[in-house]
Amino acid sequence: MFRSQQQQDDFFQHVAAVITQPCDLYVYGGTAMICLGLPKRQTNDVDVYTSGQVDLRSAVEQVATQFETKVDDFDPNEFVHLPSELLEPPQLYKRFDRLSVYIIDPHRIATDKLDRGLRNDILDVKWLLETNRINVTRMLACIEAARDVEDRQAMRARFAGIRGLPLPSSVSTPQAASHSRGSFWRRLGWGIVVAVLLVVVIILIVSG
Amino acid sequence: MDDGALPPVSDDLLVAELSRLGLRHLSGVDEAMLHLQRLHPRHLLCGLVMSEDARVQMALVPLFLHCPSYGVHVPDAVDWLSKAGLPKSAFDAPAADTLQLYYQAAVYIQTSLQQGPPLTDLYSAALGLTPATQIMTPQDAEAAVQAVADIHAQRAGSKVINWARTYRHQLDVYAWYASPKP
Numbered sequence: 051m052f053r054s055q056q057q058q059d060d061f062f063q064h065v066a067a068v069i070t071q072p073c074d075l076y077v078y079g080g081t082a083m084i085c086l087g088l089p090k091r092q093t094n095d096v097d098v099y100t101s102g103q104v105d106l107r108s109a110v111e112q113v114a115t116q117f118e119t120k121v122d123d124f125d126p127n128e129f130v131h132l133p134s135e136l137l138e139p140p141q142l143y144k145r146f147d148r149l150s151v152y153i154i155d156p157h158r159i160a161t162d163k164l165d166r167g168l169r170n171d172i173l174d175v176k177w178l179l180e181t182n183r184i185n186v187t188r189m190l191a192c193i194e195a196a197r198d199v200e201d202r203q204a205m206r207a208r209f210a211g212i213r214g215l216p217l218p219s220s221v222s223t224p225q226a227a228s229h230s231r232g233s234f235w236r237r238l239g240w241g242i243v244v245a246v247l248l249v250v251v252i253i254l255i256v257s258g
Numbered sequence: 259m260d261d262g263a264l265p266p267v268s269d270d271l272l273v274a275e276l277s278r279l280g281l282r283h284l285s286g287v288d289e290a291m292l293h294l295q296r297l298h299p300r301h302l303l304c305g306l307v308m309s310e311d312a313r314v315q316m317a318l319v320p321l322f323l324h325c326p327s328y329g330v331h332v333p334d335a336v337d338w339l340s341k342a343g344l345p346k347s348a349f350d351a352p353a354a355d356t357l358q359l360y361y362q363a364a365v366y367i368q369t370s371l372q373q374g375p376p377l378t379d380l381y382s383a384a385l386g387l388t389p390a391t392q393i394m395t396p397q398d399a400e401a402a403v404q405a406v407a408d409i410h411a412q413r414a415g416s417k418v419i420n421w422a423r424t425y426r427h428q429l430d431v432y433a434w435y436a437s438p439k440p
Contacts, residue, residue, distance in 0.1 A: 091269060091311050093431045094283050120434045167420030168427050170312035172349060204420075211349065211418035 058084050059144065061096065061117055066149035068109035074150050075099075075106060076140055078124060078162075082153045085143045088177055090170075095120040099154075129162050131197040136188065156183045161192045164205040176212045186213065267297065267305030269314050275302050276317055281324055283432040284317060299328050303335040307357045308344065318357070319425050320432035322364035322377060329377050332361050351413035358385070359413075363406045363425040365390050370399030385409055 058081065065075070077085055079097030096114060100107040100123050107123060114121045140152035160178050163171035178184045193205045273284050274291035297305070302321075309315045321328060339354035346352050351359065358381050365377045369390050379390035387406065393399050400422075407421035 091273065091284055091313050093313060093428060094435065095431050120431055166423060167418070168312075169316060169349070169419050169421075169424045170427075172419055173312045204417075208418050211416055 062146045064113040066146035072148045073106040272305045283435045299331040300335045318360040319364045355413045359410045366402040369393045
């Protein structure tokens with residue numbers, strides 16, 4: 051279906067023809083990547099956020115049926131959480147009559163992709179980086195600030211790999227992450243034991 | 259057509275062939291391509307593995323689930339890829355390994371889905387993995403897919419890609435397109 055940006059725009063134009071009042075539609079995932087100009091094939095689904103606008107949601111579904119395509123209306127809560135100060139507001143892609151289509155910040159898209167780490171995600175982030183749609187400094191900040199991620203070490207390793215840097219040898223698999231968490235608790239346990247011993251020694255010195 | 263050699267196979271041809279087989283989950287089927295000569299299964303398998311487009315390569319698992327008979331052609335395609343001496347792409351394992359590993363992941367995923375005829379377990383012994391006949395629960399299947407993914411990362415020489423998720427990623431959208439619509 052969406053072989054090109056033009057064909058995807060045709061989809062938005064059809065949605066615009068159905069809605070009766072001005073609406074804002076946010077795109078992410080493969081749909082956003084096409085809007086950003088990624089010259090690669092996508093899976094045949096439309097990734098949008100209709101932000102609770104019932105008429106818009108209904109229009110998107112109606113046109114999707116007509117275009118025989120699947121709709122994924124995403125819930126922002128399903129994705130990694132990033133502090134708002136790290137993100138730019140959604141960028142206007144195009145207006146189609148009453149419909150304004152916005153692309154969510156590519157840094158957010160890339161952070162989600164690094165968390166997931168699929169083969170296409172990695173190549174997409176590489177393309178976003180190579181085409182200067184994301185910058186290294188902000189991505190590193192996003193990786194560190196993201197909440198509810200599966201494995202931050204894996205995200206760091208993936209981004210390092212994409213940039214052609216040597217991977218941190220410590221971890222990048224769930225098993226390794228679990229081992230890392232185990233090491234943390236062991237270190238914390240020893241820290242508490244040492245602290246208690248110090249307190250006991252201080253009490254003995256003061257009392258004696 | 260199969261004259262032994264592998265002709266250049268474009269992504270457009272691959273996606274058109276997938277569409278003819280009933281896999282319509284990838285975008286951009288070129289209608290004109292649908293009228294060209296069919297691709298031999300070996301050419302389709304080799305073309306998918308060698309595609310530089312991530313989503314085209316990732317169609318291998320849906321293909322094996324949708325057309326289990328294509329499993330018969332995997333050893334032949336692996337043999338061709340081994341002899342072709344293809345350069346290794348960034349983050350990927352050698353092409354012959356990649357096809358084996360996608361196929362073996364499909365074998366375990368199919369076992370857990372329990373839909374359609376089972377795929378022949380071709381590579382568990384060679385890869386040192388659990389035989390498909392010993393996969394009894396979804397947890398067993400998940401662990402087996404993870405074991406395939408670990409080998410994939412090892413052979414790619416990079417842990418950048420989450421292979422276990424990659425194998426499963428297109429299944430939702432493939433299933434949506436494969437299901438009857440009202």
